[in-house]
Amino acid sequence: MTEITPEQHLRERLSAHLEVLYPHLEKAALLEDIIALMALDQRCFMPEAHKNLWDESDTLVITYGDSILREGEWPLHTLHDFLRRELRGLISGVHILPFYPYSSDDGFSVINYVEVNPSLGDWKDINAIARDFDLMADLVINHCSSRSLWFENFKQRRDPGMDYFVEVDPETDLSEVIRPRTSPLLNEVQTLDGKRHVWCTFSHDQVDLNFQNPTVLLEFVKIIRYYLDMGVKIFRLDAVAFLWKIPGTTSLNLEQTHEVVRLVRSLIEHAIPEAIIITETNIPLRENLAYFGNANEAHLVYNFSLPPLLINTMVSGSCKALKTWMMGMPAAQDGTTYFNFIASHDGIGLRPAEGLLEDAEINQLVTLMQKSGGRVSWRALANGENRPYEINISLFDAMRRHLYSSNENDGEDGFQEQRFICAHALMLAVQGVPAFYIHSLLATENDENRVLHTSHNRSINRHQWVADDLESQLSTDSHHARIFNILKALITLRSTQAAFHPNAAQYPLHLGDKVFGIRRESHSTGAAIVAVYNISAEPQEILLSDLNLDESVSWQDILIDGADIRSQHSILLAPYDYRWLRRGDAVGVQN
Template sequence: MSVMDGLQQKLQHQLECIYKDIDIDQSINQLVSRLIEIMRISEFSQVPEPFVNHWSEKDTIMITYGDSILQQGERPLTTLAQFIDSYVGCINSVHILPFFPYSSDDGFAVIDYSSVNESLGDWADISAIASKRRLMSDLVINHCSSRSLWFENFCKGEGPGHDYFFTAQPKDDLSEVVRPRTSTLLRPTETPTGTQHVWCTFSHDQVDFDFRNPQVLIEFVTIIRQYLDAGVSIFRFDAVAFLWKIVGSKSINLVQTHEIIRLLRTLIEHAQNDAMIITETNIPNTQNLTYFGNANEAHCIYNFSLPPLLINTLITSNCLYLKRWLMSMPPAQDGTTYFNFIASHDGIGLRPAEGLLDDDEIQTLVDTMKDFGGKISARTTETGEQKPYEINIALYDALQGTTKGKDLWGMQRFMCAHSIMLALEGIPGIYIHSLLGTRNDYEKLANTSHNRAINRHRWELDELKQQLGDAQSTHSQVLSAMTKLINIRTQQAAFHPSATQFTLHLGLQLFGFWRQSRNRKQSIFCISNVSDQVTDLPINELNLVISEHWVDLLSETKIEDITQTIQLQPYQTVWISNKG
């Protein structure tokens, strides 16, 4: 069977699964041919090998807005590129959050998917960054701006977009719909045929697409091709869990959503073998894991449970819940891996902690973050109850103390969190404000009245340079310490994202796990004191091989006696390896 025959058969099956209950204007065969044409796949295209890992221990992704750093008279994307080259050479990949024209939600209400926001730069700036580092871009696939041309055409009832949006009726049974916002689901909109009620999962400025119309799929495949041409090689599918809607259902995680992801992976991989998909599905952990499929959906899934569990561990000095979760996480099969992070442009999601932390633990976490200046965003449950959905706070502030209050261990606690995250199975993602130790931005919060603004600071480059040039500055110390950690990590084969991982049992104050390289030559025991007390680590409990030479990679201290007990200072981490 030829490349094209196999691809056509696969796409036909996937499209039949998606549209099996829907009458569409064109045949499945026509749609298959159109998608292949858009992606420019031919007989000469390379067939993607299954279960191939497109990552290594060298990979770390920095998450940033295009305008997180500003220099007067210079395009922000140019400034960002210069900052990356000058200060974070240890990072080989960058996720630039939506860099398109937008109307709200700091980029996630896209007006035009085919353009770069003029206030940031242009496609040449995007491609310049992609020429030096792997570039990750958002595909805001669930919704677009109500100010987009497509939605304007919907309101006029003619032109591209007039039939791109999902509508329902107020009388419909929408009681089971799961969504992360408290606003009303339906937006009344006047059209030539009367009032239409447009589905809005997030806000009334973010109008949801109707993928029952194949033309919407065609539009997004066209967008994907354009992004590949610009140098994007990692696609973050934003809010993809909500993609397919069925009135009377929860309208989340539906089978058609999973099939669309599989279809897009098929197309992307045939167009560019090493391109990747990361699904952004901020949902309970068991549901999140389903987005791996059988190594045929997302290459990576966000480890959304990690931030609340890790922060809970460090403010309570108790790793019980974190350890239970880690033990329950299945090793990702080849061709898939986890995307680990503990801070992002959004807040600390609490839904992924549901079922992992009990209500009292979550409330304690919420109360502690409030004490450290954080804000709490809520969602409406199926029963109409208001429930904490997200904590909005800068990570450096989140770790300034424990449930007992603020203390003097903030820096150590902050670095402990990253020492754990960087060592875990998966690819690490680090928010630019974690690299810089940025604090809560109360001025931006007050100016915007949006809780998430507290962790979306914009640095003036000259001020940032001054801070980073001062060895006594917290920002300088954080960047230096983070750079050292990342550089050590990238040299360890045992930290390959797909290397073996086992959880250690060392009590509640010591959180530990063991990593082994894929060739079994290197082992690293990653152990952190998650408390504010000096804690003993009995080395003999690790069962180190006596014939090997062991060293803590972080302190460069040799382990001369594997029967000894060493003392870990508050929030100290050791990476004990036989390949120092």
């Protein structure tokens, strides 16, 4: 029997993808164009199914290219200097949020996909960072800027661009369309052929691309190849759930959208087997998990339900919803895992909490965040009502108040730092790859001045540090330095524990609503860790008998002194305290 070659394997997969996407088109030439544009006719690898491209040593930082500024220096150079000095050997990868020329939305309205924003630096700066860290970059695939060459050509009725956008008759019934904005879906545009109405899911400056035109697909194949050549290892498919539009449907998570993700996966893993796809799909849990496919779509999906549930846990003093959700979470099969985070450049998405938190709980959380300086972004429902879509607040200020503190202190109880650190210690222990937004790693506060300057709610958590000020804060006994050093120590410790492999088994424990517990166990080494967290403002005692620890082996408290705890009857946790207990006989675990 003749063994199939990598290129034959690729051709079979591409043929299947194209048949779903373009059933009525002649596909032979299109297939050849895709292979040539990806240079897969020159070099093509056979991907290994269900291979984990990560382990417990992987942690990412999420940042804008200009989150740290130094006068007279390109921001990407300043960022690279900070990463090398403070985080080399600690984090494995860095997600630089869109670093291309843009017209709005802090980068997500791309003018040119293959240029670096000249205010940040150039491709040499991106290449330098990619040599030191796994580089994650955005493939802003759903839409582009209204100031892009493509859209200018659309208005001038010439190529490339004339047929690149979704045009709809304004009389068309689009009431079923789901989107996270309250602005009109269609934007009227004057062209050389008269008025046209183009589809804009997010804003009128972000015009949705028409993937029903295969030429648009070819444009993105070229972009993907270019990013790979520039050192990108991890592709974040931004807003991909909205990609394919069919009037009369929700135009969300359509089968063709999933097929495009599968096609992109086929291309990158045949080009560079270590490359990774992560889908940014801020939607309810079941729909989000669908982007794993059968381990043939995203390698990682954003764990969007984790931020609102974990923040609600910390400020409410009850882990009931978090525990219930985690008990129902499917284990990620090998070759896939979760991308865990608590805060991002956007905000705390609330759609992924729907069905997991009661409406009253969500409203209570929104009100508390507003008391701590947070803003609320809204989405329009089909019935004309608006519903909270996202809370915009820095994570540090989100932990300022507790829901059930006395009215005398308006919810501020002095445990802000403890809540903040406990939340991250919990995130580090759950199944998946952890990621820290740079302003969470640095415990940055709300930036009210930036909101006033931009008039955008999301700017509240997009502070720009002056490098000298940041270095000064990190060299003193500021809350920034205290938290940064504790988080770095936790990341370092986690990276040595096989039980924290992103695909290690995960078992939530039943310790009441005020103590969250989880057991992680490595399939390959047998290493086990029991992690427990007091998520309340009162001390909590945990009986060792309730942890179901194997009594025949030692259990070491690796966060305190590494001593065996078997002689103890119980563990006393101060407010927002936590412990990582490691089974002493685990194979391959460092002692």
